[in-house]
Amino acid sequence: MSQITFENVVKRFGSVVAVDNVTLTIGEGEFVALLGPSGCGKTTTLRLIAGLELADQGRILIGDRDVTYLPPAARDVAMVFQDYALYPHMTILDNIGYPLKVRGVSRAERARRVTEVARELQIANLLERRPSQLSGGQQQRASVARAVVHQAVAFLFDEPLSNLDAQLRLEARAFLKHLQNELGVTTVYVTHDQAEAMALADRIVVMRLGKIMQIGTPLEVYRNPANTFVASFIGSPPMNLLSGTALVGQGQFVMDDETVIDMGEVYRRMSRPPLDGQEITLGIRPEHITIHAEPHPHAIPGQLYVVQPMGGETLVNVRVGSKLVTVRLFQDEPPALPDQVWLKPALDASFVYGADGERLS
Amino acid sequence: MNRYRIRTTTSRALLLVFAFIMSAFFALPLLWLLTAPFSTQANLAVKIPETPSLANFEAVFRNKFAIRALFQNNLIIGGGVMVLVASVATLASYGLSRTRVPGRDVLVYILILFSSVVSGTAAMVPLFLLIFNLGLIDTYLGVILVMTGGLLPSGIFIMRDFVDSIPRSYEEAALVAGASSFRMFRDVAFPLVRPGVMVVAIWAFVNAWGAFLIPSVLLRSPEHMPASIAFYSFYTEAGTPNLTLVSAYAFLYTIPVLLLYLIVNWRFGFRFFGGIKS
Amino acid sequence: MERRAIFSAKVGFLFLAPALAFVAVFLLYPFVRVFLLSFTNQTLLGTTAPNPEWVGFDNYRRLFDFDRWMRLGEFGSALKITTQFVIGSALIGQVGLGLLIAWAFYRKKGVLRETVYTLVIMAWIIPETVVAFTWVAFLDRDFGTLNALLDAVGLGQPDWLFKHPLESIILFNSWRGAAFSLLLFSSALETIPPSYIETAEVAGANAWQKFRDIFFPLLRGHILTDLILITLWTFNVFTPFLLTGGGPARRTELVSIYTYRTAFHGQHEFGKGGAIAVVMMLINFALALVYLSLIRRRRVHG
Numbered sequence: 040m041s042q043i044t045f046e047n048v049v050k051r052f053g054s055v056v057a058v059d060n061v062t063l064t065i066g067e068g069e070f071v072a073l074l075g076p077s078g079c080g081k082t083t084t085l086r087l088i089a090g091l092e093l094a095d096q097g098r099i100l101i102g103d104r105d106v107t108y109l110p111p112a113a114r115d116v117a118m119v120f121q122d123y124a125l126y127p128h129m130t131i132l133d134n135i136g137y138p139l140k141v142r143g144v145s146r147a148e149r150a151r152r153v154t155e156v157a158r159e160l161q162i163a164n165l166l167e168r169r170p171s172q173l174s175g176g177q178q179q180r181a182s183v184a185r186a187v188v189h190q191a192v193a194f195l196f197d198e199p200l201s202n203l204d205a206q207l208r209l210e211a212r213a214f215l216k217h218l219q220n221e222l223g224v225t226t227v228y229v230t231h232d233q234a235e236a237m238a239l240a241d242r243i244v245v246m247r248l249g250k251i252m253q254i255g256t257p258l259e260v261y262r263n264p265a266n267t268f269v270a271s272f273i274g275s276p277p278m279n280l281l282s283g284t285a286l287v288g289q290g291q292f293v294m295d296d297e298t299v300i301d302m303g304e305v306y307r308r309m310s311r312p313p314l315d316g317q318e319i320t321l322g323i324r325p326e327h328i329t330i331h332a333e334p335h336p337h338a339i340p341g342q343l344y345v346v347q348p349m350g351g352e353t354l355v356n357v358r359v360g361s362k363l364v365t366v367r368l369f370q371d372e373p374p375a376l377p378d379q380v381w382l383k384p385a386l387d388a389s390f391v392y393g394a395d396g397e398r399l400s
Numbered sequence: 401m402n403r404y405r406i407r408t409t410t411s412r413a414l415l416l417v418f419a420f421i422m423s424a425f426f427a428l429p430l431l432w433l434l435t436a437p438f439s440t441q442a443n444l445a446v447k448i449p450e451t452p453s454l455a456n457f458e459a460v461f462r463n464k465f466a467i468r469a470l471f472q473n474n475l476i477i478g479g480g481v482m483v484l485v486a487s488v489a490t491l492a493s494y495g496l497s498r499t500r501v502p503g504r505d506v507l508v509y510i511l512i513l514f515s516s517v518v519s520g521t522a523a524m525v526p527l528f529l530l531i532f533n534l535g536l537i538d539t540y541l542g543v544i545l546v547m548t549g550g551l552l553p554s555g556i557f558i559m560r561d562f563v564d565s566i567p568r569s570y571e572e573a574a575l576v577a578g579a580s581s582f583r584m585f586r587d588v589a590f591p592l593v594r595p596g597v598m599v600v601a602i603w604a605f606v607n608a609w610g611a612f613l614i615p616s617v618l619l620r621s622p623e624h625m626p627a628s629i630a631f632y633s634f635y636t637e638a639g640t641p642n643l644t645l646v647s648a649y650a651f652l653y654t655i656p657v658l659l660l661y662l663i664v665n666w667r668f669g670f671r672f673f674g675g676i677k678s
Numbered sequence: 679m680e681r682r683a684i685f686s687a688k689v690g691f692l693f694l695a696p697a698l699a700f701v702a703v704f705l706l707y708p709f710v711r712v713f714l715l716s717f718t719n720q721t722l723l724g725t726t727a728p729n730p731e732w733v734g735f736d737n738y739r740r741l742f743d744f745d746r747w748m749r750l751g752e753f754g755s756a757l758k759i760t761t762q763f764v765i766g767s768a769l770i771g772q773v774g775l776g777l778l779i780a781w782a783f784y785r786k787k788g789v790l791r792e793t794v795y796t797l798v799i800m801a802w803i804i805p806e807t808v809v810a811f812t813w814v815a816f817l818d819r820d821f822g823t824l825n826a827l828l829d830a831v832g833l834g835q836p837d838w839l840f841k842h843p844l845e846s847i848i849l850f851n852s853w854r855g856a857a858f859s860l861l862l863f864s865s866a867l868e869t870i871p872p873s874y875i876e877t878a879e880v881a882g883a884n885a886w887q888k889f890r891d892i893f894f895p896l897l898r899g900h901i902l903t904d905l906i907l908i909t910l911w912t913f914n915v916f917t918p919f920l921l922t923g924g925g926p927a928r929r930t931e932l933v934s935i936y937t938y939r940t941a942f943h944g945q946h947e948f949g950k951g952g953a954i955a956v957v958m959m960l961i962n963f964a965l966a967l968v969y970l971s972l973i974r975r976r977r978v979h980g
Contacts, residue, residue: 089576111575118576124569128591137587138577189577411885418782419790422775426797428823429816429853433808436815444814445821488696495693498684511701513970516907517962518709520914521937522955525948526708526715528941549704552697571684581689610805613916617942628807641811650808657803670799670861
């Protein structure tokens, strides 16, 4: 168990900067998710910790040890791969025991420790089989077992759930979180699925184009997304982002298609309000909008587009000018709505972002 | 709907006719090899012998020269080429695949083209002098080395497909687990590419087994000659072949190749091995 | 995803070193050596064996002696025969047969396909000496299977190897080498997603339209790769020697056989053999460049 530190780390592939001057500390025993779309540098960051890539600049420390230029074998970390990487020519027993074998642990001791871990992970009955004879979920557990048996200082997970179907994924998610709680090993977890990151991590690192966009607990990044990128990436359905102009004097926001939203006290309460006439983006989560069949004070008109029943909740899409706005209703029964509806945003819960995408508050 | 049915039936019939013609074209020239060895008085006609006999094979086995060519010289040359091509091609394609070599695909493509340019009798002229200067004329080693050099680029080409199909995460998992590069190659990479090694090995063996030009140029003494040349021991002094014995010897000479084909076909499905991305 | 390195360049080089050594000694060195050789009068036997002399372009002058070079058994004639042989057996025979069979059995499984494929592959892998004998038997005027069939339908019994030797070796080589093109094309065809074809079928395309509009454009790269390799291999192939020995009267003397006769028979004229080899390699290079430029042009036009 160790903390992991990145100091100004840069990794380039040709002209592409995959990891762009990243500084980050992952605490001892902490579960950190690296979250972002493909190509954001999250996997490269993980591989830099493992030693599968070497940094071009900066330092990487595991505990107090500078591992920047150490080969993977010397870093004493364990990694679970997206495709599990279980060797088809070895039994599950040999697969799980491979890190021990490489370290010269005797055959009997290996069998003892593998059996112990396998029992905990409920795959003890599969040890004599080959990977191809296991289901996806079982293979996933076996690859986690290979990481656990090793007693490494940190666990690295590279999208370990993305090859499972939806139901198994939820099950495996709970299992992984429980396991990490039990073992308390520092864990870095790469995913592009924001729900997975929210559910699992103590802290989420949101990345984009090699840069860190925001670091925080799941609740922090959800409640206070620092920029439009994080705002659009965290939460499902994503936040509505409306671009337009701030009329600070009138306390209004004019959308690109001239729809006017009355902003009430919002600008006045901000310590760093936008300038009058500045281009801004207004962010409102779908659950912070109410929908009305009749005209309503401070509400904006729109045309009903579709209603999507989701089971426990209902999503309503409304066309406002050229923009589709999503409204989330916590009711299972779809509401009866006319074509012309009125939307009322809860402005207290809205976010204002400047033209550069950074939050103004 | 009816017209569609007629069209599918017609196209099926056409395919049957086509398959029949193709089968005939490719099978007919080989029929002689199935009948002549078993008839006591074979000529060039394909005729099912009335009383099939193995007497020809007995006679062939009495020809010590031809038998040594087949069961000793061919095995030494084929085995040597097989081991060399398979091991060198495996190492090379693995090294190429797992290192950042710029323009690697183009490199292999050019190598194949170059080896196709420097081949055949044209290449034999300088190769003969090279082997002559090395003092390897009339040795198995000379033949094995020249054949290996010629087959290697295609061997790497075939092997590349197998190596590239292995997910890198297997090797990365081994490295993270604490293995060194060479240990990782031994424990993980090599077992995974073994099917490819086998295919390349068999392919190299079959090529060396049937070769005529290289041994006929590089070998001198009768006791070193492989089977492809030992056929001449079944010729009369007037220079005409004893067809019954030639056919029986050809039959024996062909069997290993067919067996290896069956093994490859059964284990891997005989297909085009080698990346064909142009 | 970009290709990730597993090892450092140094370790990678260790893996590559044996292959590089072989390529250097058995491909690059002979290639360079043959140029030097072609300017000498080196022979295997006689006084010029130990001490070859520099003869400048003499060997080339002998090859390109235009008064006689088109006579049978001379270099020009060998080149002409080789050209006919390459066009007939490689470009038309092997590539045509391979494409036709692969296309006919596209997405078909079963005994029919297995039988045809196995027979085509047999013709390719059986040792060359053996197939030479079986073809001598097949083409024999009096007893051969071919003439037995032709006779049965009243087409007579031509003496193939004597009257039509070039046609014979063209037919033979088409038969011998079709497997490579077949295997290349059939695995190339497998890379075409079935949905492409199904879309065309739903749109009402017939077999020819499917071939012209979908297969051909998608397979063009493979066809060019196949053409280039088949052309070079056929240019250098020696197997017809086992069937005809270059005869009768040098009418099937391909350049490869001409080289063999010059360098490894009679006088063993290595110098002249080297000059032939140089010319052949240059022709091969030119052909390779033409094809490569075609492939590149395809890439440019996307």
